[in-house]
Amino acid sequence: MPSIFVFNQNNSGGYCIVDNDIAEVVAIVANDEDYANIYAEELGMFDLPYCKCCGRRFDNSPYEYNYDVYGISAREISSWGDTFRGHYNGTVYTNADSFVAAVLEFAAY
């Protein structure tokens, strides 16, 4: 059963980088943490420019949410709104509600 791995961006230099794939919160659905980190690396998340005093933007120890999205996880993830990019099954979701809806649809089977 996959999990939702959540990476929070450190606002290095006083700002966050936001683009098609990356925002303040990046969630990646993956089978384990190693795979989530490989995906994050492919997105370039570990190579982003950063301020030396503030440190890197992302580290490779994401928070793992249990795939039981019927419970607390879904409500918490939904609250992240649009500061969010969710990567699930080859699609990028720019809104946390849409992401949760897609994951719920899958989990219903």
Ligand SMILES: [Zn+2]
């Ligand atoms: Zn700094």
